[in-house]
Amino acid sequence: MKPARGFPDSTFATRVALAQERMETAGIEALLLTTPADVAYVTGFLTRFWESPTRPWYVVVPATGAPIAVIPEIGVPLMARTWIEDIRSWPSPDYTDDGVTRLAGTLAEVVRAGGTIGVPSGHETHLRMPLADWRMLRDRLSDRVFSDDAGILRALRMVKSDAEIDKIRWAAGLPAGTFDRMDEIAAPGVALSEVFRSFEIACLRDGADRVPYLAGGAGPDGYEDVISPATDAALAAGDVLMLDTGAVWDGYFCDYDRNYVLGTPSRRVADAHRRLIDATQAGFDAARPGATPAELFAAMDFVLTGGHGTGAGRLGHGVGLSLTEPPSILPADHTPLVPGMVLSLEPVIETVPGRIMVHEEMIVITPDGADWITAPIGHDLLRLDG
Amino acid sequence: MKPARGFPDSTFATRVALAQERMETAGIEALLLTTPADVAYVTGFLTRFWESPTRPWYVVVPATGAPIAVIPEIGVPLMARTWIEDIRSWPSPDYTDDGVTRLAGTLAEVVRAGGTIGVPSGHETHLRMPLADWRMLRDRLSDRVFSDDAGILRALRMVKSDAEIDKIRWAAGLPAGTFDRMDEIAAPGVALSEVFRSFEIACLRDGADRVPYLAGGAGPDGYEDVISPATDAALAAGDVLMLDTGAVWDGYFCDYDRNYVLGTPSRRVADAHRRLIDATQAGFDAARPGATPAELFAAMDFVLTGGHGTGAGRLGHGVGLSLTEPPSILPADHTPLVPGMVLSLEPVIETVPGRIMVHEEMIVITPDGADWITAPIGHDLLRLDG
Numbered sequence: 001m002k003p004a005r006g007f008p009d010s011t012f013a014t015r016v017a018l019a020q021e022r023m024e025t026a027g028i029e030a031l032l033l034t035t036p037a038d039v040a041y042v043t044g045f046l047t048r049f050w051e052s053p054t055r056p057w058y059v060v061v062p063a064t065g066a067p068i069a070v071i072p073e074i075g076v077p078l079m080a081r082t083w084i085e086d087i088r089s090w091p092s093p094d095y096t097d098d099g100v101t102r103l104a105g106t107l108a109e110v111v112r113a114g115g116t117i118g119v120p121s122g123h124e125t126h127l128r129m130p131l132a133d134w135r136m137l138r139d140r141l142s143d144r145v146f147s148d149d150a151g152i153l154r155a156l157r158m159v160k161s162d163a164e165i166d167k168i169r170w171a172a173g174l175p176a177g178t179f180d181r182m183d184e185i186a187a188p189g190v191a192l193s194e195v196f197r198s199f200e201i202a203c204l205r206d207g208a209d210r211v212p213y214l215a216g217g218a219g220p221d222g223y224e225d226v227i228s229p230a231t232d233a234a235l236a237a238g239d240v241l242m243l244d245t246g247a248v249w250d251g252y253f254c255d256y257d258r259n260y261v262l263g264t265p266s267r268r269v270a271d272a273h274r275r276l277i278d279a280t281q282a283g284f285d286a287a288r289p290g291a292t293p294a295e296l297f298a299a300m301d302f303v304l305t306g307g308h309g310t311g312a313g314r315l316g317h318g319v320g321l322s323l324t325e326p327p328s329i330l331p332a333d334h335t336p337l338v339p340g341m342v343l344s345l346e347p348v349i350e351t352v353p354g355r356i357m358v359h360e361e362m363i364v365i366t367p368d369g370a371d372w373i374t375a376p377i378g379h380d381l382l383r384l385d386g
Numbered sequence: 387m388k389p390a391r392g393f394p395d396s397t398f399a400t401r402v403a404l405a406q407e408r409m410e411t412a413g414i415e416a417l418l419l420t421t422p423a424d425v426a427y428v429t430g431f432l433t434r435f436w437e438s439p440t441r442p443w444y445v446v447v448p449a450t451g452a453p454i455a456v457i458p459e460i461g462v463p464l465m466a467r468t469w470i471e472d473i474r475s476w477p478s479p480d481y482t483d484d485g486v487t488r489l490a491g492t493l494a495e496v497v498r499a500g501g502t503i504g505v506p507s508g509h510e511t512h513l514r515m516p517l518a519d520w521r522m523l524r525d526r527l528s529d530r531v532f533s534d535d536a537g538i539l540r541a542l543r544m545v546k547s548d549a550e551i552d553k554i555r556w557a558a559g560l561p562a563g564t565f566d567r568m569d570e571i572a573a574p575g576v577a578l579s580e581v582f583r584s585f586e587i588a589c590l591r592d593g594a595d596r597v598p599y600l601a602g603g604a605g606p607d608g609y610e611d612v613i614s615p616a617t618d619a620a621l622a623a624g625d626v627l628m629l630d631t632g633a634v635w636d637g638y639f640c641d642y643d644r645n646y647v648l649g650t651p652s653r654r655v656a657d658a659h660r661r662l663i664d665a666t667q668a669g670f671d672a673a674r675p676g677a678t679p680a681e682l683f684a685a686m687d688f689v690l691t692g693g694h695g696t697g698a699g700r701l702g703h704g705v706g707l708s709l710t711e712p713p714s715i716l717p718a719d720h721t722p723l724v725p726g727m728v729l730s731l732e733p734v735i736e737t738v739p740g741r742i743m744v745h746e747e748m749i750v751i752t753p754d755g756a757d758w759i760t761a762p763i764g765h766d767l768l769r770l771d772g
C-alpha cells in the first residue's frame with residue numbers, strides 16, 4: 001500500500017527527543033545541522049531547492065524543545081508547513097552577513113558560555129556553509145565550544161522506523177517494473193545513453209518523485225566502473241548491461257541494480273553473476289541484530305574471493321534520506337546491526353582485468369534476521385533476447 | 387546545432403593557466419577544490435555519483451602544471467578519461483584515513499613550508515569534506531597557510547567561453563518545446579504533481595541529461611513560494627501556474643520559468659505579468675559590459691516598485707555549472723559585467739499578501755550589450771484554454 005507522505009509531528013518530536021538524550025550524555029547543548037538529509041530528518045523540510053548552492057540553511061536543535069530554523073526568507077513558507085514553529089530568517093544572499101548574526105544569536109540563546117555546540121564532522125558528513133562564515137560564527141561565539149556531534153545524527157538516522165522502511169520499500173518498488181521490462185528499452189544497437197534516458201522516464205512515470213542517481217555500464221565482460229555517465233555507444237549482442245538506480249519517494253532513496261545479458265552469456269559472465277548472487281545471499285544470511293558490517297563483509301568476501309579480500313572499498317552501505325549513508329559493509333565497520341537498519345548488499349567481481357560486474361539488493365534488519373526490501377533475483381542472468 | 391560533449395584538453399589547460407596567473411598575484415601556491423562544479427571546471431569530471439555523500443573528492447591546482455586528482459579508487463577509471471594524468475587514489479571509505487594523508491602529501495609536494503593553500507570560502511561555496519578531516523589536514527600541514535581562494539574560482543567560472551555558452555543555450559532549449567506544449571500537460575483537474583512529473587519526463591525525452599531542479603506553484607493570484615515540491619492538489623480554472631526548471635546538458639544548467647493562466651486571467655494577474663515582462667526587459671536593457679548587477683537590480687526594481695526596493699533577496703543570478711552561481715542581481719553586487727557572463731533575470735511581484743508571481747529569462751553579456759539565451763515571452767500571460 002502506498003504510504004502517506006510526510007510523518008506526524010510526533011515522529012519528529014521523538015527523533016529530536018532521542019537526539020536530546022544523546023546530547024545530554026555527550027555534553028552537547030545544541031546541534032547545528034546544515035545538510036539536506038539532516039535538516040529533513042528533524043524538520044521534514046523537503047525541497048529540490050538544495051540544488052542551488054547559493055544559500056546556507058541552518059537548523060539548531062537545543063537541549064530541550066523543538067528545533068529552531070534559521071533560514072533564508074525564500075524558504076519560510078515551506079518551513080512554516082512543517083512542525084517547526086520557531087523560524088528565523090533573513091533576506092539571503094546578504095553579502096555583509098548571510099545569516100551568521102542570526103545564527104550566532106540563536107546559538108547564544110540556547111547554549112551557555114562554555115557550552116558545547118555539536119556539528120556533524122565525521123565520515124560521510126560535511127558542513128554546508130561557506131568556510132568564511134564558519135570562521136565568523138566561531139569568532140562570534142568564541143566562548144562556546146564547537147565539537148563533533150558525537151555521531152548522534154549518524155546513529156539516529158541509521159535506524160529506520162517502520163514508517164521510514166515503508167517509504168524506502170515504496171521507493172524500491174518504483175524501478176521494479178522497469179527492471180522487469182528492460183526488453184522494451186534495451187537491445188543491440190540502442191545507445192546506452194538512450195537506455196538510461198528511457199529508464200529514468202519509466203521510473204518517473206511509475207511514480208518516482210525524482211531519480212537523482214542513475215549509473216551503469218555495458219560491455220562484453222562487464223563494465224569498467226559504476227559511476228560513469230552513459231555514453232552514446234550502442235549496445236552490442238553479448239554485452240552485459242547494468243543499471244544502478246537511486247529513485248526517491250518522499251525524500252527516501254532506494255539503491256539497487258540489475259544486470260542483463262544481451263543474448264547468451266559467456267560462461268565467465270554467467271559464473272560471475274552466479275557468484276554475485278551467492279555473495280548477496282551470504283550477506284543476507286549473516287545479517288541479524290548483533291552482527292556487524294565487518295561480518296557481512298567477511299561472509300560476502302568469502303564467496304567472492306575465498307576470503308582474500310576484494311579490492312572494492314566496501315560491499316554495501318546504508319540507504320535512507322541519502323543514497324548512501326552509514327554503516328559501510330567493510331572490515332573496519334563494527335557497528336552492531338539493530339532492527340530497522342536498511343542496507344544495500346553490493347558485491348563486486350572482476351571478470352577480466354579492468355572489467356567488473358556488480359550486483360546490489362536491499363535488505364532491512366529485523367528482530368530475527370533480515371528481510372529483503374528488493375525482490376532478490378536468481379542465479380541466472382536476466383536475458384534480453386529482443 | 388547540438389554542441390559536442392566535453393571540451394578539448396586545451397580548454398581546461400587555459401582555465402588552469404588563468405587560475406594560476408591569479409594565484410601568483412594572490413600569493414597562493416595551490417588551490418584545493420572539493421565540489422562538483424569546481425572539480426568539473428578544471429578537470430571535466432562529470433558524474434551523478436556526487437549524489438553519494440560518502441566519499442570526499444579532492445583536486446589540487448598547483449602553481450604550475452596540470453591539476454592533481456586525489457580521489458577514491460572508485461572514480462579512477464572515469465577521471466582517467468579526462469585530461470588529468472596525475473591521479474592519486476585510496477580505497478574509500480577508509481575509517482582510519484579517508485584520503486587525508488594522500489591529500490596532505492600531495493599539497494606538501496606543491497606548496498612550500500610557509501606557502502598558502504587557497505580554498506574557496508566565500509558566499510555560495512562550501513567545503514565538501516568532513517570537518518574532522520579538514521582539521522586533520524590542517525594539523526598535518528600546520529606549517530602551511532590555509533586561506534580563501536581569493537575568489538579565483540568565482541571570477542573564472544562567472545565568465546563563460548563561447549563553448550560553454552553554446553552548452554547553456556542547448557540546455558535552455560531543452561524545456562522550450564515542453565513550455566510551448568503545456569496545454570498537453572496542464573488543465574483544470576490535473577494534480578500539480580502530475581504536471582511536474584509530465585514536464586520532467588518531457589524534458590528528458592527532449593534530450594536533457596537530467597532535470598535536477600524543478601519547482602513551481604499554482605493558485606488563483608499566483609503562488610506562495612517558488613521552492614516547494616508540488617502537491618497533489620488539482621489545478622483549477624483561473625489558476626496561475628508557474629514552472630521553473632533547471633535542466634542539465636553536459637554539466638551545464640539552464641534556469642528559467644514560464645507562467646500560465648488556466649482560462650482568463652484576472653486583471654490583477656494580467657497586470658502583474660505585464661510588469662514582470664517590463665522588468666525583465668529593463669534588466670536586459672541595462673545589461674552591458676561595465677554595468678553592474680546592482681544597476682540591473684535598480685532598473686528592474688524601478689519597474690516593479692517604482693524604486694522602493696522589492697522584498698526579494700535578489701532579482702536574478704549567474705547560471706552555469708551550478709543552477710545558481712555568482713553574481714547576484716542585488717543592490718550590494720558591484721561586479722562589473724563582462725562579455726560571457728550568463729545571467730538569469732528573475733523579477734518577482736506580490737500580487738496579494740502572501741502570493742507572488744515570478745518570471746525568469748536568461749541572457750548573456752556581449753561586447754555590445756546582451757543577448758537572450760531564452761526566447762523571451764511577451765506581455766500576455768500564456769493561456770491554457772484546454
